[in-house]
Amino acid sequence: MFARLPDDAATDVAITIDGEPFAARAGDTVAAALLAAGRRVFRAAPATGAPRGPYCLMGVCFECMVTVDGRPDQQACMLAVAPGMRIETGRGVRAVGADAGTPP
Amino acid sequence: MTTLDVAIVGAGPAGLAAATLCAERGLSTSLYDEHGGPGGQIYRGITTASRARAEFLGEDYWRGATLVPPFERSGARYVPGATVWALARRADGTFGVSQSAGPPTARYATTVEARAVILATGAQERPFPIPGWTLPGVLAAGGAQLLLKTSSLVPRGRVVLAGSGPLLWLLAAQYLRAGVAIAAFLDTTPRGRLAQAAPLAPGFMLSPYLAKGLDLVRFVRRRARVVEYVTALAVEGKDAAEAVRFRHGSHEETLPADLVLLHQGVVPDVQLAGAAGCALAWNDVQACFAPVVDVWGGTSVPGLYVAGDGAGIAGAEAAEARGRLTGLAVANALGRIAGTARDAGAQRHRRELAQALRGRAFLDALYRPADAFRMPHGDTVACRCEEVSAATILQLARDGCAGPNQMKAYTRCGMGPCQGRFCGLTVTELMAQAQRRRPADVGALRARFPVKPVTLGELASLPVGEDALRAVVRSPD
Amino acid sequence: MTTRAYDVAIVGGGLVGAAIAFGLRGLGAKLALLDEGDVAHRAARGNFGLIWVQGKGRPEGEYRSAQREGRPVSLPPYAAWTQRSAREWPRLAALLREETGIDVALRQHGGLHVCLSPDELAARAQRLTQWAAQAGNEAGVDVLDRAGVAARLPGLGPDVAGGTFCAQDGDCNPLRLLRALHAGVAHAGGAVLAGHAVTRIEPAPGRFVLRTAHGTVECGRVVLAAGLGTAKLAPMVGIAMPVAPNKGQVLVLERVRPFLPLPLETLRQTDDGTVLIGDAQQERGLDDTLDPAVLAAMAARAARVFPFLRDVRVVRAWAALRVMSPDGFPVYAHSSAHPGAYAAACHSGVTLAAAHALALAPAFAADAWPAAMQPFSPERFDVRAIA
Ligand SMILES: Cc1cc2nc3c(=O)[nH]c(=O)nc-3n(C[C@H](O)[C@H](O)[C@H](O)COP(=O)(O)OP(=O)(O)OC[C@H]3O[C@@H](n4cnc5c(N)ncnc54)[C@H](O)[C@@H]3O)c2cc1C
Ligand SMILES: Cc1cc2nc3c(=O)[nH]c(=O)nc-3n(C[C@H](O)[C@H](O)[C@H](O)COP(=O)(O)OP(=O)(O)OC[C@H]3O[C@@H](n4cnc5c(N)ncnc54)[C@H](O)[C@@H]3O)c2cc1C
Ligand code: FES
Secondary structure (H helix, E strand, O other): OEEEOOOOOOOEEEEEEOOEEEEEEOOOEHHHHHHHOOOOOOEEOOOOOOEEOOOOOOOOOOOOEEEEOOEEEEEHHHOEOOOOOEEEOOEOOEOOHHHOOOOO | OOEEEEEEEOOOHHHHHHHHHHHHOOOOEEEEEOOOOOOOOOOOOOOOOOOOOOHHHOHHHHHHHHOHHHHHHHOOEEEEOOEEEEEEEOOOOOEEEEEEEOOHHHOEEEEEEEEEEEEOOOEEEOOOOOOOOOOOOEEEHHHHHHHHHHHOEEEOOOEEEEEEOHHHHHHHHHHHHOOOOOOEEEEOOOOOHHHHHHHHOOOHHHOHHHHHHHHHHHHHHHHOOEEOOEEEEEEEOOOOOOEEEEEEOOEEEEEEOOEEEEEEOEEEOOHHHHHOOOOEEEEOOOOEEEEOOOOOOEOOOOOEEEOHHHHOOOOHHHHHHHHHHHHHHHHHHOOOOOHHHHHHHHHHHHHHHHHHHOOHHHHHHHOOOOHHHHOOOOOOEEEOOOOEEHHHHHHHHHOOOOOHHHHHHHHOOOOOOOOOOOOHHHHHHHHHHHHOOOHHHHOOOOOOOOOOOEEHHHHHOOOOOHHHHHHHOOOOO | OOOEEEEEEEEOOOHHHHHHHHHHOOOOOOEEEEOOOOOOOOHHHOOOOEEOOOOOOOOOOOOHHHHHOOOOOOOHHHHHHHHHHHHHHHHHHHHHHHHHOOOOOOEOOOEEEEEOOHHHHHHHHHHHHHHHOOOOOOOOOEEEEHHHHHOOOOOOOOOOOEEEEEOOOEEOOHHHHHHHHHHHHHHOOOEEEOOOOEEEEEEEOOEEEEEEOOEEEEEEEEEEOOHHHHHHHHHHHOOOOOOEEEEEEEEEEOOEOOOOOOOEOOEEEOOOOOEEEEEEEEOOOOOOOOOHHHHHHHHHHHHHHOHHHOOOEEEEEEEEEEEEOOOOOOEEEEOOOOOOEEEEEOOOOOOOHHHHHHHHHHHHHOOOOOHHHHHHOOHHHHHHHHO
């Protein structure tokens, strides 16, 4: 999908993507990290459940929502990676209240 | 609470230039941007990218580096990571600018008071509603370019660029210079456009700008397969993009692709301006709505200004000049400089603006996207968030639906989190087509606050006055 | 543009006009439903979608400005009218589905008003008990303590003290209701004419001439149901319709999985999964701009009811204008000066949609104005002005 250009300056940032460790780079957004890790599908569309991935990467299409550190519906293209961040993809419409935390 | 002189939204070239000028003229100025660093879309990552490593971004990009130091010296307050989601004009003429900021785990909302507001929110990708454009692996080319600027990410595998406009050629050139292979460049510019566009800018035809643009196109043509006059473009795939199907001449072709980068120009981001009540007008050449502004960027709402691409697409250099012109107007309106000083100061920036606008008419005419790529049909998704098809909109329009806002009520188009940013123009033009009206008469989808989602908790964290409490509590007084 | 002629013209394509037009379809009259264009003051597009019975027509009145000004605000026939509409709603929903294929997502298994302090609860309980005891009231109301509310709703915040429950309450998707009513009129052969703002009405012998933004329309009878616009139009046919705007605001949260089994008076989950929070009464004329401070107050209250909604995103908000009569109750009128002219306005057009379509509409086609409509006459305001 995407590859890095040779880039010496940026330091690694250790995160996990769906439980798998991944070395993101300082300066990456969560979306950039996921794309660098070969992910295209970020979530299920709320209206129909169809698979979706980022489109605009500038915060206006809202197709890039993922769960970050347990917080659902975070806009991946607007959020910088941080060490230890846990990212989960593939979620659809979230549950709230008593059902929160149950898988879709 | 202290009242700012001017609040500026957006730290691209327009916002940076306006903020610098306002602060230099002694106005208390705050500049808000939802990103972590200045630069806007064109100069994204300008304070962090390394010129040594990323010379391939080109000199137009590196020009952005000259904007930041004067801004930093000007005394303007810079508030990164702040998303402005509402604007309210009070009875006394001041504005409440509501925004959210803070780390993801502890975001909170505040409302800042300002005597004047400049919106420098820039542009966004124009919708490109073709079959399959919602598949994962289909990205806006401008977005892919942002990945290049901020994360040094380039495509790997089979990548197809499709669409039209200078940004697409620029991205292709940047990739090629960085050593990335492109499977195909599908140019959707309709046949005959060059002949239509050429007479619009006789001077421009000889200018160095055009020569530079043509060099870029030639460079790409030499290094990649470029297919011209592409029609009937569609992306195919089950759960993600697998192939691109298209027609050129009478020939149909399907190319395998993992990554499809689409682009057919950018359009003004009018959400904040529209929701704040600024009059919008349809620009038929650019096929989009833009706020109605005077020569200083003043809108129909007194005290509210729009500068840069948010007031109509004109590019980064024009954005910078318009930012300074608006800054002068605000300094004058708030009593910092006399009208004569404003007008004298404006002369230089008007010249710069005129310079930057040479060739705009030519580019607009050349790259006006083909009708078929603005007005889809059949099952093609027009509204991504709510998955409303073109056929649904066309049918209701034929049945007499009053306009885009009634259409929104009927179909939910524009009700998702993107708030119509990726369907509004399509809906207007589809309705115009079905009802044989002009897009200007059909009108625009009305944007609503919050223009960017804000959590219920953030909203609840805003200070609530007595008045508001009295309006709400449904209990005996 | 040529003049078009109809037996009945309904002016106003909001919920009141559309429900009346739907009720008139198939009665043999050639119908036209005249509406403004895309952008208009149209409560039908900005409302909350409740079919709400509890408290309607109660002694203290539900309209707080009337209350503040000390006007007497009790109208028991309104309670009965509301309850009748709630009973007729399933029939309306079924007709709409049959004739248009549109499901308006009707739910009628009760609704709750939640109170956030013991004082609020005590006051509410007293008023609602009194209301339920009103003559002719057939709807019951249960006053619930915290445990009673908790048994019906998940994840309540600690401030919830209790609430009132009424089994007749419910909700629907009001946008689909509007669309279905329009579609139903069109399917039955009625003309639905957007962009036809009526600017003048000229009564002529045996007919009315309507001047519109899009040409002239003639009709044998005219029903004015133009919401706030009726105030200006009704005097042209000799009817006083003193309605004024009252601003409400609504917040919409992103889709979440279904969690709320029944609507609250100020918070409900739609069949699409979004959550609506609606409230606020402000008299600000035709100003329909949003007030972030009011939204914040609404958000804070909602978050006290369901704290788990705090991190759910608000995707949209709007303000819309209610169509308010001086006492907050509906106004239905016929013209004595110009027989064949009628007017209707109310501030609960969703709740009353069934009554309007199935009970009120026939009155506009009948020869005599039913006595049962007399309590809703605008004369009640004149009488009071004289007294
Ligand atoms: C993705 C993309 C890539 C582009 N790349 C190029 C290019 O390489 N070369 C070129 O010539 N032109 C490019 N353009 C065109 C570009 O828009 C203009 O040339 C130039 O950036 C316009 O400057 P501006 O100051 O008007 O707005 P922008 O540079 O777009 O700046 C607007 C800023 O406002 C911020 N903002 C918007 N809304 C809010 C809000 N509600 N709250 C807080 N902040 C907000 C944005 O995050 C952004 O930082 C690109 C456009 C896009 C959309
Ligand atoms: C925030 C809010 C929440 C609400 N919640 C509920 C609720 O939960 N339950 C409930 O039962 N009710 C609710 N309502 C009230 C309900 O929406 C209204 O009672 C109902 O919409 C009124 O219908 P109407 O047709 O009289 O007016 P509107 O719906 O306002 O429609 C008036 C129509 O007339 C048209 N018009 C105006 N002037 C002219 C003219 N000169 N010529 C032609 N056409 C004209 C307008 O364009 C418009 O289409 C709510 C209202 C608001 C504002
Ligand atoms: S990719 Fe469009 S909002 Fe993130």
